[in-house]
Amino acid sequence: MSLQEFDYVVVGGGASGCAVAGRLSEDPNVSVCLLEAGGSDNTVFVRAPLGFAATPHLKLNTWGYNTVPQAGFTNGRQGYQPRGKVMGGSSSVNAMVYTRGNPKDYDRWAEHNPGWSYQDVLPLFKRSENNECFGATEYRGVGGPLNVAYLRSPSPLNEAFIQACADQGIPRNPDYNAAKQFGVSPAQVTQKTGERWNAARAYIDPRRSQPNLTVITGAHTSRVLLDGKRATGVEYLQGGQTLQVKAKREVILSGGAYGSPQLLMLSGIGPSEHLRQHGIAVQHELPGVGQNLQDHITTVLIYRTSRWQDTIGTSLRGAWALLKAIFEWRGKRTGWITTNVAETQGFISTEGNPDYPNIQLAFCTSIIDDHTRKPHLGHGYTLHVTLMRPKSRGTVKLASANPTDAPLIDPAYFSHPDDMTDLIKGTQMGFDIMESKGLAPYRGKMLYPLERNNVAQIEAFLRQNSDTEYHPVSTCKMGPASDPFAVVDATLRVHGIANLRVVDASIMPNLITGNTNAPSMMIGEKAADLIRAGT
Numbered sequence: 001m002s003l004q005e006f007d008y009v010v011v012g013g014g015a016s017g018c019a020v021a022g023r024l025s026e027d028p029n030v031s032v033c034l035l036e037a038g039g040s041d042n043t044v045f046v047r048a049p050l051g052f053a054a055t056p057h058l059k060l061n062t063w064g065y066n067t068v069p070q071a072g073f074t075n076g077r078q079g080y081q082p083r084g085k086v087m088g089g090s091s092s093v094n095a096m097v098y099t100r101g102n103p104k105d106y107d108r109w110a111e112h113n114p115g116w117s118y119q120d121v122l123p124l125f126k127r128s129e130n131n132e133c134f135g136a137t138e139y140r141g142v143g144g145p146l147n148v149a150y151l152r153s154p155s156p157l158n159e160a161f162i163q164a165c166a167d168q169g170i171p172r173n174p175d176y177n178a179a180k181q182f183g184v185s186p187a188q189v190t191q192k193t194g195e196r197w198n199a200a201r202a203y204i205d206p207r208r209s210q211p212n213l214t215v216i217t218g219a220h221t222s223r224v225l226l227d228g229k230r231a232t233g234v235e236y237l238q239g240g241q242t243l244q245v246k247a248k249r250e251v252i253l254s255g256g257a258y259g260s261p262q263l264l265m266l267s268g269i270g271p272s273e274h275l276r277q278h279g280i281a282v283q284h285e286l287p288g289v290g291q292n293l294q295d296h297i298t299t300v301l302i303y304r305t306s307r308w309q310d311t312i313g314t315s316l317r318g319a320w321a322l323l324k325a326i327f328e329w330r331g332k333r334t335g336w337i338t339t340n341v342a343e344t345q346g347f348i349s350t351e352g353n354p355d356y357p358n359i360q361l362a363f364c365t366s367i368i369d370d371h372t373r374k375p376h377l378g379h380g381y382t383l384h385v386t387l388m389r390p391k392s393r394g395t396v397k398l399a400s401a402n403p404t405d406a407p408l409i410d411p412a413y414f415s416h417p418d419d420m421t422d423l424i425k426g427t428q429m430g431f432d433i434m435e436s437k438g439l440a441p442y443r444g445k446m447l448y449p450l451e452r453n454n455v456a457q458i459e460a461f462l463r464q465n466s467d468t469e470y471h472p473v474s475t476c477k478m479g480p481a482s483d484p485f486a487v488v489d490a491t492l493r494v495h496g497i498a499n500l501r502v503v504d505a506s507i508m509p510n511l512i513t514g515n516t517n518a519p520s521m522m523i524g525e526k527a528a529d530l531i532r533a534g535t
């Protein structure tokens, strides 16, 4: 058994893990080790933006989880739960949409967690980005590691969608990450010069040559090493061997909303009854580990179109266009390969509350049926309608004490009746947009026709077709010790265990109103500040 020792050991090279490890390693006097279960992100499937479309088919760079059967879905259908397993984590397989959420999201977090209000976190968002769209403003930053840009070669179809939104009274919003979210806009994406800009490129690659930063890939961490109630390092599996690294100062878990609670439970930290069921010795009772799971549920409204030039589709002409696009990307880093597919983003409200939208729209220039796992011949476009603050709460549990077994993921979609009511209203609003004049030149048949006012039919459709928008959070939620379900405090330290923090999307007390990649990096930035300040 080899033994290495570092000041900080960070488990998980995803959005948050890269941010915290990168920032901590800025101090040449501390040593940082980053352990990642997956491999290198230096592949065309990560670098080429459209490469992520291959993830579900080739099962590339992903843990490829599914949910347990969902009572809220037709016939207990199981949902799909891809999570990145590669340097950069899910930021290497995601749709690159850069959203921060609504200021009220963070003010709600701060009600129980001092230091996390919007005014507290805004400087971190600004510090983390290099914004090409707007430059430095009251809300936006330049000079940070994360490049944020507009798509280089957006489809003309987006303007038709924006016009269709205008037909429904939804205005164009210059920047949904600034003064207000409400409205519709071209997507801001984590790309640079036509390539994906994931967390590893942002935070780790510039420091690769630093002697105080060690990155170990293919390292599947199996448990946290404890000396009583103090973390001292971690054990990991690599190439058939069991190895250890020691942490002189702290162990930081950044395994994501499923990886981090799984690791805590494998280490004997969690709900004691559940741990005993799997023969795991309880080191510290913490009932909230793996509880409070929240995920954005989305549905898709898909239309066919004859405009093959403006959409990615399955046809001879489409295949030829894609082939040409590959050469264009290789030569100039422009064209279709730079698409994130979800090219236009909108925030609307079913409650008539433009200050705090509860539905996100993502307009996609392709047919996206069952995460593209259900193929269709021909061309089309898709509107994702996503519920932003679902009330359903689920769990992630251990399937066994074997660290390589997938956890049992139960988002309990639609277990709260308001989620169905709100998503039906959102679907109707999405339908109205898709049927508006602005899209008339493009509109073909709806793939799964709906009658706008047939609520029973829409509900059946949602139970048959809804699934994740890929944003699981809150399974190690942040909160005060007085909250029995809080796992970490406002400094991200695990309650009751010294020298152990969780730093990733799992600490969010509640889902934010938007995609979760930028907030996860912000959490990494914040953690680095807290650690450096000795809090």
Ligand SMILES: Cc1cc2nc3c(=O)[nH]c(=O)nc-3n(C[C@H](O)[C@H](O)[C@H](O)COP(=O)(O)OP(=O)(O)OC[C@H]3O[C@@H](n4cnc5c(N)ncnc54)[C@H](O)[C@@H]3O)c2cc1C
Pocket: 011, 012, 013, 014, 015, 016, 017, 035, 036, 037, 038, 082, 083, 084, 085, 086, 087, 088, 089, 090, 091, 093, 094, 095, 096, 097, 098, 099, 219, 220, 221, 222, 254, 255, 256, 257, 259, 260, 263, 469, 470, 471, 472, 503, 504, 505, 506, 515, 516, 517, 518, 520
């Ligand atoms: C398909 C998809 C599309 C998405 N689209 C968007 C989008 O367009 N915009 C957006 O903002 N967000 C998007 N997201 C969500 C966003 O990417 C995540 O919320 C964010 O990456 C979460 O960051 P994290 O650090 O918590 O976890 P991750 O980025 O998932 O990182 C966790 C890391 O820990 C590693 N790990 C886990 N367990 C272990 C272990 N035992 N040992 C070692 N390593 C381990 C994993 O391999 C992974 O690298 C998408 C996600 C997916 C999957």
